[in-house]
Amino acid sequence: MSSSAESSVLRDFEMFRNSRESIDVPLRLWMPDDDAVAFAWVGRVHNLFLGRTSLPLQAGILPGRLRGRFLQGTRACRVQAKVWVQQIPQLGPNDLLRLIRDGLAGATVAARTDFTRDGRLDLILAIGGPGSRTAVALVERRFTLKRASVEHHWLRVVKSSQNQGFGAQIIGALLPLYEALAVYEIRITAGLSAGGAVWGKFGFVPDADEWLRLKSTIQANIRAVMDQEDLSPVVREICEAAQWLASNDDPKNLWIISDLAAKQSIQGEKLGTLLLRNVRWRGSLSMADLEAVNRLRDRLILSGIGSAALDSLAAAAARR
Amino acid sequence: MTQRNMTLKRDSTHVQGTRATIDDGFESAECALEREQADADTLTPDWDLASRITTARGALERGVPADIVRKAYGEKIFAAASAHSVEPEIAHAAI
Numbered sequence: 001m002s003s004s005a006e007s008s009v010l011r012d013f014e015m016f017r018n019s020r021e022s023i024d025v026p027l028r029l030w031m032p033d034d035d036a037v038a039f040a041w042v043g044r045v046h047n048l049f050l051g052r053t054s055l056p057l058q059a060g061i062l063p064g065r066l067r068g069r070f071l072q073g074t075r076a077c078r079v080q081a082k083v084w085v086q087q088i089p090q091l092g093p094n095d096l097l098r099l100i101r102d103g104l105a106g107a108t109v110a111a112r113t114d115f116t117r118d119g120r121l122d123l124i125l126a127i128g129g130p131g132s133r134t135a136v137a138l139v140e141r142r143f144t145l146k147r148a149s150v151e152h153h154w155l156r157v158v159k160s161s162q163n164q165g166f167g168a169q170i171i172g173a174l175l176p177l178y179e180a181l182a183v184y185e186i187r188i189t190a191g192l193s194a195g196g197a198v199w200g201k202f203g204f205v206p207d208a209d210e211w212l213r214l215k216s217t218i219q220a221n222i223r224a225v226m227d228q229e230d231l232s233p234v235v236r237e238i239c240e241a242a243q244w245l246a247s248n249d250d251p252k253n254l255w256i257i258s259d260l261a262a263k264q265s266i267q268g269e270k271l272g273t274l275l276l277r278n279v280r281w282r283g284s285l286s287m288a289d290l291e292a293v294n295r296l297r298d299r300l301i302l303s304g305i306g307s308a309a310l311d312s313l314a315a316a317a318a319r320r
Numbered sequence: 321m322t323q324r325n326m327t328l329k330r331d332s333t334h335v336q337g338t339r340a341t342i343d344d345g346f347e348s349a350e351c352a353l354e355r356e357q358a359d360a361d362t363l364t365p366d367w368d369l370a371s372r373i374t375t376a377r378g379a380l381e382r383g384v385p386a387d388i389v390r391k392a393y394g395e396k397i398f399a400a401a402s403a404h405s406v407e408p409e410i411a412h413a414a415i
Contacts, residue, residue: 157352
């Protein structure tokens with residue numbers, strides 16, 4: 001006999017199962033950004049062989065995997081409803097979907113849940129484009145609710161000039177969801193596909209042990225720049241500041257390094273980007289860290305995204 | 321098919337080392353953010369001036385030597401960050 005909360009979750013699942021709306025997810029979207037090229041090609045050949053270029057996903061939130069196994073149909077819904085109520089009693093699937101869609105200006109969303117063996121909730125979201133059935137983004141967020149933490153595990157977006165600010169938009173769009181799930185820390189792995197600079201601009205800080213590891217790479221990058229003979233005195237002075245920053249133990253110095261030489265480029269690259277090249281790090285953004293929140297807020301506002309959700313989340317983190 | 325593709329992605333996400341360089345019409349969040357920031361830099365120099373002033377001020381408060389902050393950010397931002405009377409809102413409005 002299921003509880004009324006489980007019945008409610010089950011009703012939401014059934015509603016989504018009967019939905020006729022779907023999103024076509026191009027198979028290319030599933031390719032990991034830090035994966036071997038060979039692997040990507042094997043996947044493509046495999047899909048070509050099967051004659052598929054996209055994967056239709058029913059809109060709404062539906063059960064994906066449970067403890068490592070795929071479950072489908074009515075049984076999956078029943079089992080997942082039970083786990084759902086244990087893990088996130090405060091929010092039903094329909095509420096959760098509404099929160100996500102509100103942040104994405106009502107875009108169609110197909111989400112799949114994955115409750116892992118170690119108690120994590122993974123949420124995989126395919127986001128539809130405006131007026132289109134084709135997905136423009138695939139997102140995976142891994143929630144460790146016991147630690148009030150979420151891992152920004154995966155995000156791929158369609159490369160288009162019409163989607164300016166889309167990367168930042170998705171960061172902002174999911175903040176109300178984090179507040180509803182009482183999640184106050186966002187974790188990332190920086191430098192997987194681009195340089196390690198951009199996350200620092202959004203307020204992310206390397207873990208203390210990661211910073212200690214990174215310092216030598218950054219110092220080597222600084223030396224490589226300073227070895228150039230035609231370096232302007234201004235850039236040389238900035239590099240001297242960078243040397244101090246990279247020798248100090250405060251991980252937030254990465255923010256300053258990522259900001260370096262906004263106007264000066266070396267070989268077509270910003271100095272900050274250059275110094276953080278080949279730098280991969282694990283880090284986080286704590287909503288209880290006012291300085292980090294301010295830095296994220298500035299970036300969201302600059303990308304044309306409102307900061308109300310962030311302010312509300314930061315206030316909730318401060319009240320804990 | 322669904323299962324196969326989800327597994328395909330999941331099992332491979334944290335492979336270290338080589339990186340995909342093929343252009344398949346999609347990009348990672350990191351690439352998207354980096355491109356967005358670079359485009360904004362090109363279109364509007366100083367678009368993130370307020371953010372840099374805020375960070376420079378925070379650095380001074382955290383004990384980063386004033387000379388390092390001045391060298392890193394330049395005189396204009398250093399002056400704005402050092403001026404305690406300049407509230408963040410005013411710094412934003414000054415852009």
